[in-house]
Every structure is written in C-alpha cells, then in structure tokens.
Amino acid sequence: MITLLDYGAGNVRSVINAIESLGESVKVVSDTSDIISAEKLIFPGVGSFGSMMRILNQKNYVEALKDYLTSDRAFLGICLGLQALFETSEEAPDINGLGLISGHVKRFDIDLSVPHIGWNGINIKKPSRIFNGLGGSEKFYFVHSFYVAPEDDSVILTTTNYGLEFVSSIQRGRITATQFHPEKSGDAGIKILKNFLEAGDEKKASGFVSQETRLAKRIVACLDVRSNDQGDLVVTKGDQYDVREKGEVRNLGQPVELAGRYYQKGADEIIFLNITGFRDFPLEDMPMIEVLKQTSKNVFVPLTIGGGIRDYTDKDGRKYTALDVAAEYFRSGADKISIGSDAVLIAEEYLKTGVKTGQSSIEQISEVYGAQAIVVSIDPRRVYVMSPDEVDHQVIETAEKGPNGETYCWYQCTIKGGREGRDLDAVTLAQVCEKLGAGEILLNCIDKDGTNSGFDIELINAVAGAVTIPVIASSGAGCAEHFYEVFAKTEAEAALAAGIFHRKEVSIASVKDYLSDKVEIRPFIKK
Ligand code: 1PR
Numbered sequence: 001m002i003t004l005l006d007y008g009a010g011n012v013r014s015v016i017n018a019i020e021s022l023g024e025s026v027k028v029v030s031d032t033s034d035i036i037s038a039e040k041l042i043f044p045g046v047g048s049f050g051s052m053m054r055i056l057n058q059k060n061y062v063e064a065l066k067d068y069l070t071s072d073r074a075f076l077g078i079c080l081g082l083q084a085l086f087e088t089s090e091e092a093p094d095i096n097g098l099g100l101i102s103g104h105v106k107r108f109d110i111d112l113s114v115p116h117i118g119w120n121g122i123n124i125k126k127p128s129r130i131f132n133g134l135g136g137s138e139k140f141y142f143v144h145s146f147y148v149a150p151e152d153d154s155v156i157l158t159t160t161n162y163g164l165e166f167v168s169s170i171q172r173g174r175i176t177a178t179q180f181h182p183e184k185s186g187d188a189g190i191k192i193l194k195n196f197l198e199a200g201d202e203k204k205a206s207g208f209v210s211q212e213t214r215l216a217k218r219i220v221a222c223l224d225v226r227s228n229d230q231g232d233l234v235v236t237k238g239d240q241y242d243v244r245e246k247g248e249v250r251n252l253g254q255p256v257e258l259a260g261r262y263y264q265k266g267a268d269e270i271i272f273l274n275i276t277g278f279r280d281f282p283l284e285d286m287p288m289i290e291v292l293k294q295t296s297k298n299v300f301v302p303l304t305i306g307g308g309i310r311d312y313t314d315k316d317g318r319k320y321t322a323l324d325v326a327a328e329y330f331r332s333g334a335d336k337i338s339i340g341s342d343a344v345l346i347a348e349e350y351l352k353t354g355v356k357t358g359q360s361s362i363e364q365i366s367e368v369y370g371a372q373a374i375v376v377s378i379d380p381r382r383v384y385v386m387s388p389d390e391v392d393h394q395v396i397e398t399a400e401k402g403p404n405g406e407t408y409c410w411y412q413c414t415i416k417g418g419r420e421g422r423d424l425d426a427v428t429l430a431q432v433c434e435k436l437g438a439g440e441i442l443l444n445c446i447d448k449d450g451t452n453s454g455f456d457i458e459l460i461n462a463v464a465g466a467v468t469i470p471v472i473a474s475s476g477a478g479c480a481e482h483f484y485e486v487f488a489k490t491e492a493e494a495a496l497a498a499g500i501f502h503r504k505e506v507s508i509a510s511v512k513d514y515l516s517d518k519v520e521i522r523p524f525i526k527k
Pocket of ligand 1: 222223224237238240241242243273274275276277278306307308309338339340341342377378379415416417418444445448449450451452474475476477496497498499500
C-alpha cells in the first residue's frame with residue numbers, strides 16, 4: 001500500500017493512475033494519522049510553493065511530515081514535493097519550507113523560456129536503485145520555473161542542463177525527490193516509480209552520463225472535441241475552423257481511444273480542446289471530464305484541456321469561477337488548462353485600466369496552480385494593411401503579400417472559436433497574458449488551420465520573440481518537413497498537429513524519425 005499526500009491543489013490522479021498501473025493500491029492521506037502510519041509516502045506537489053506550504057500548515061501536516069522524513073521510511077517527492085524539503089523558496093520568501101535539506105529554491109534567471117517545460121535528460125551523479133533498468137539517456141518531463149540548490153552536494157542524485165546545470169533530483173537515505181514528473185514521463189518514468197515501489201536496497205547505477213542534457217522540442221497531438229448532431233462526443237477537425245463537411249460535423253474518432261493511440265505512438269503531449277466550450281458549461285458537460293479521467297488511466301504524458309474555462313452562472317443562479325472549472329479538470333487528470341476566449345476579454349480589460357486586479361481567471365489559476373499550469377490558446381487571423389501606421393496594433397512586414405499587394409499585416413485575436421474578431425492583436429495578447437501569469441502560449445492560426453501548407457512562421461516569430469514563456473506552434477502542419485521548418489526558423493518549443501495525425505497521413509513516429517538527426521527530440525521507442 002502506497003500513501004499519497006494530496007493537499008488538494010492539482011493533478012494527483014496521474015500519480016495514482018501510474019501507481020495503480022503497476023498493480024499497487026493507493027491510500028490518499030485524509031488526516032495526519034495517515035502520514036504517521038504510512039510505510040511508503042509519495043508527495044506530488046503541485047501549484048505554487050507559498051500556496052502549498054500554507055495548505056500543509058492549515059491541515060497540520062507539517063510536523064507529521066517532518067517526523068516521517070526523519071524516521072528513515074521510503075519517501076518520493078515530485079516537483080514541488082522536492083522543493084518542499086528545502087528551507088525557503090524565492091517563490092514565496094516569507095514562508096518556510098520543511099527545512100529537511102539545507103538549501104533554498106531559486107528562480108531560473110536565464111536567457112531561455114521560463115518555465116522550463118518539456119522533456120529533458122538527467123546526468124546521474126551517484127548510484128541508486130531508482131534507475132534500475134534505465135540506460136541513462138532517457139528524457140523526463142519537467143515543468144517548473146524554480147529549482148533546488150542544496151548546500152550539501154552529497155544529496156545530489158541527478159542534474160539537468162537548462163541555461164545552467166541545476167539539480168533535478170536528490171536522494172538522502174530513503175528519501176528520493178525529483179524535479180521531473182515520473183508519472184508524466186512515459187515508460188522511463190513508470191520504471192522509476194516501479195523501482196521506488198519495489199523493496200530492496202541494492203544500489204545500481206545505470207550509465208553515469210556526464211554530457212550536457214538538452215531540452216527536447218515537443219511533438220504535440222491536438223484533439224478538437226465536440227458533440228456532433230447525434231449528440232456523440234467526437235474528435236473533429238476544422239478547415240480554417242469550419243468543422244462541418246456537407247452540413248455534418250466531421251467525425252475523426254473517439255477522444256479517449258485517439259489519445260491512447262497517440263501516446264503509444266510517441267506523442268510528447270496531448271491537448272484536448274472542447275471547441276464548443278464557449279457556449280456550453282464544462283461542469284455540465286461531464287463527458288469532457290470523463291474523457292480526462294479515462295485518458296489519464298493509460299496515458300502517461302502531459303494532458304492539457306481547454307474550452308469554456310471562465311466564470312459562469314448556471315440557470316439556477318449558482319456562480320462558478322474559472323478556478324472551480326479548472327480545479328475540476330485538474331482533479332480529473334489534466335496537467336494544464338488552456339484559456340482561449342476569456343484570455344482575450346481579460347487582456348482587453350487590462351489594457352483599458354493597466355491594473356492587475358488579481359481577479360481574472362489567469363491570475364487566480366496561476367496563483368493556486370502555478371504559471372506552468374496555464375496555457376493561453378490564441379486564435380488569430382491575418383489582417384492586411386498597406387502601412388503599419390494604419391492601425392494601432394503590432395504590425396509585421398510580411399513576405400506573403402495580401403490580396404491587394406499589401407506587405408504588412410497584423411494578427412487579429414478572435415473569440416468563440418474564430419466567430420468574433422476583436423480589436424486586439426495576438427502579440428499584445430501574448431504579452432499581457434504572460435504578465436498576468438500564463439505559463440505557455442498555444443499559438444493557432446485560423447488562416448493555416450487544416451490547410452497542410454505549413455506553419456505561419458511569421459506569426460510564430462512575432463509572438464515567440466515578444467514573450468519569454470514557451471510557445472507551441474499550431475495550425476498548418478502537412479508533413480514532417482514542416483516540423484523541421486518551424487523548429488529551424490522559430491524559437492517555438494513545441495509543434496502541434498491535428499489533421500495529419502487523425503487522418504493517418506503522417507505518423508508521429510515518422511515526424512520523430514525525420515527530426516531525429518536534426519533537432520533534439522524525445523526518441524520514439526516503438527512498442
Ligand atoms: O475559447 O476558452 O472556450 O476555448 C476554445 C478552444 O477551442 C480554443 O483553444 C480554440 O482554439 C478552440 N477552437 C474553437 N473552435 C475551434 C474550431 O476549430 N472551430 N479549434 C477550435 C482550434 C485549432 C487547433 C488545431 C490546429 C492544428 N483548433 O487546435 O488543432 O489548428 O490543426 P491542423 O494540424 O489540422 O492544421 P475557449
């Protein structure tokens with residue numbers, strides 16, 4: 001029996017699913033006595049350091065945890081569950097951590113995108129049975145803006161390079177803690193969890209790797225989901241956002257089944273977009289929640305869900321905040337949520353007042369779950385102009401001339417799945433959302449969607465050059481070469497496709513094969 005510490009702030013379902021997939025049962029801590037009596041404790045920290053420590057204090061878990069950690073029992077901390085072991089964090093300087101390990105948690109101060117999101121390697125610094133069965137060159141999923149800096153080097157188990165060499169896991173006695181997420185790291189991560197669950201003290205080091213590790217570019221599969229006219233929830237696909245063909249909603253498969261297939265075939269991440277979420281209310285639209293619950297049972301890479309994440313009043317007058325909606329999604333297995341229409345309205349309001357209210361969905365979710373859990377999905381379309389002075393927007397000079405020979409354009413934000421254009425450009429939206437606490441941009445392009453003609457490189461460069469958070473390039477992928485083009489010509493950290501994967505025109509494996517000697521990727525291991 002594994003005891004799991006859930007303090008109610010995020011996706012512990014993935015950890016439970018991963019452990020259950022190994023045949024172990026999980027008991028979730030409901031009060032202090034569960035910590036005291038635990039034999040093996042897993043602490044998957046999610047959210048922000050301050051919010052985590054406040055909740056641990058409120059629940060009176062701190063002393064019990066300290067007792068547990070000093071009693072030589074097996075412990076696995078994940079992500080914030082690693083950072084919690086330290087004395088303080090720059091994320092919340094006024095709040096003490098558990099202080100079990102001397103040292104502090106620091107924010108990345110580097111020239112690369114922060115958060116550090118994606119698949120990176122590990123340099124194994126000392127023998128540990130936790131790595132049994134691994135070759136040492138595997139990549140693991142990271143998502144964090146802060147890293148631990150222990151005072152005593154002897155606790156360092158692995159390091160990873162991202163702008164600097166940081167400590168990506170520690171081990172002291174029977175305490176192991178990783179900055180990466182084993183439960184989201186495919187087969188390699190599941191092996192680490194298995195090694196933790198299995199009894200034994202034998203220390204084996206598999207491959208002491210000392211070369212620099214590199215963050216992989218991610219290949220993302222996107223599933224646009226909605227109900228068709230018969231009321232079945234289907235994966236659909238638009239042609240410049242028009243998902244109907246001969247009057248019917250295109251049906252390209254079942255969400256859970258397709259997501260499972262893409263995981264098996266090497267997808268580094270899966271995004272579900274509930275594309276009619278702007279008019280439905282997700283908490284009434286229980287099938288999406290069920291889709292997440294089912295998918296997360298077998299899919300051990302990050303899952304993002306978007307569509308309809310906003311404040312809402314139901315027909316009985318009951319109010320729900322966007323935070324309530326997000327919380328339900330995280331509980332159901334999502335690692336990140338994506339906000340589309342609401343982000344545009346929030347940015348418009350912010351630009352009017354210049355004031356951060358702390359009340360917007362982006363700010364609230366970021367405060368509780370951390371910036372890395374919030375993706376802003378942008379649905380822009382090109383608007384051509386003869387001269388940059390014509391409009392009050394961030395305009396680019398374009399090599400793809402407009403219908404009247406225009407050599408400039410701006411990217412107009414839309415809401416409600418492209419149905420309504422707004423007086424806001426995509427570059428400004430991305431910048432405002434970063435300021436408000438978003439951790440990643442999903443950059444779609446209505447002009448390119450479903451065209452198979454390649455990504456809009458100019459758009460991606462304009463946005464990626466204006467923000468420091470990672471950008472997922474989306475819309476237009478038609479072949480493996482298009483993925484290479486986007487990684488070679490832009491700073492995008494990830495590239496997403498939908499149509500070519502759903503229609504089986506191009507496989508994820510063939511994209512990875514093509515990229516393997518050109519771009520750093522997480523290798524696809526055929527199953
Ligand atoms: O506004 O917060 O409720 O979120 C709604 C979400 O649904 C937004 O993220 C928005 O992008 C998405 N959405 C709404 N309508 C559509 C539609 O297609 N009619 N889909 C839609 C967006 C774009 C990508 C697509 C890529 C790659 N789909 O997700 O997967 O363009 O396609 P391709 O590789 O086939 O070219 P809210």
